[in-house]
Amino acid sequence: MFTAGLIERPVSWVALAGFMGTGKSRIGWELSRALAMHFVDTDKLITRVVGKSIPEVFAEEGEGYFRSCEQEVVRRVTRLEHAVISLGGGTFIHEENRRILLERGPVVVLWATPETVYQRTRHSDRPLLASDDPLSRIRHLMDEREPVYKQGTIHVHSDGRPSEEIVEEIVERLWAWSDTQHAWAERSSLLGGGDRASD
Numbered sequence: 001m002f003t004a005g006l007i008e009r010p011v012s013w014v015a016l017a018g019f020m021g022t023g024k025s026r027i028g029w030e031l032s033r034a035l036a037m038h039f040v041d042t043d044k045l046i047t048r049v050v051g052k053s054i055p056e057v058f059a060e061e062g063e064g065y066f067r068s069c070e071q072e073v074v075r076r077v078t079r080l081e082h083a084v085i086s087l088g089g090g091t092f093i094h095e096e097n098r099r100i101l102l103e104r105g106p107v108v109v110l111w112a113t114p115e116t117v118y119q120r121t122r123h124s125d126r127p128l129l130a131s132d133d134p135l136s137r138i139r140h141l142m143d144e145r146e147p148v149y150k151q152g153t154i155h156v157h158s159d160g161r162p163s164e165e166i167v168e169e170i171v172e173r174l175w176a177w178s179d180t181q182h183a184w185a186e187r188s189s190l191l192g193g194g195d196r197a198s199d
């Protein structure tokens with residue numbers, strides 16, 4: 001990873017998206033250590049700036065306020081360099097957030113089954129999962145959001161896998177993605193900057 005005193009990384013910016021409990025916060029932190037990059041968790045940033053926990057923000061300010069904080073944070077984190085960004089579960093669902101994020105760099109989407117998500121979140125206080133039947137709520141919300149998460153750049157399953165293995169797969173897939181990007185850039189410069197549609 002270290003070459004001539006410089007750190008060789010596949011990307012200088014990457015975001016992690018996906019449903020609640022798929023591991024964005026945990027994997028994002030571990031990925032940032034593996035790539036020696038800064039780490040920002042948008043949920044944590046919002047709670048720090050607002051001075052309230054997410055359940056408090058939802059209860060006292062409303063979900064709309066939380067979503068507007070998310071939008072502001074997305075604009076800011078896309079300006080960072082050498083950063084791994086763990087998004088909230090709903091951040092990528094918002095169309096404008098999605099456009100800005102995908103324009104900035106690769107968005108890795110983490111996936112897990114509703115059962116895994118339920119097991120990982122059952123002792124937490126995520127406001128959108130506060131229900132008499134959280135598993136059904138997870139299934140419903142996941143079905144609704146699935147087509148949008150599919151718009152991410154790289155997709156990685158997290159069920160029954162240790163975090164180190166997931167991080168390793170993400171790093172490999174980011175290298176493959178960056179090779180493809182470079183190949184496209186080289187090809188279009190050889191073609192005099194011509195666009196892909198007219199190749």
Ligand SMILES: Nc1ncnc2c1ncn2[C@@H]1O[C@H](COP(=O)(O)OP(=O)(O)OP(=O)(O)O)[C@@H](O)[C@H]1O
Pocket residue numbers: 018019020021022023024025026027043086087088089090120121126158160161162163166
């Ligand atoms: N691969 C894994 N194996 C086992 N447990 C995991 C794995 N990934 C994450 N977890 C655990 O699952 C729980 C939820 O993970 P995490 O908080 O990272 O999810 P998240 O995607 O950030 O959720 P949210 O969208 O609500 O922020 C945590 O306790 C975390 O340690």
Ligand SMILES: O=C(O)C1=C[C@@H](O)[C@@H](O)[C@H](O)C1
Pocket residue numbers: 019020043054087088089090091126127128
């Ligand atoms: O999926 C969602 O909409 C959310 C996920 C969490 O990360 C938090 O951002 C919040 O609880 C909302």
Ligand SMILES: [Mg+2]
Pocket residue numbers: 024025026041043086087088
């Ligand atoms: Mg998180």
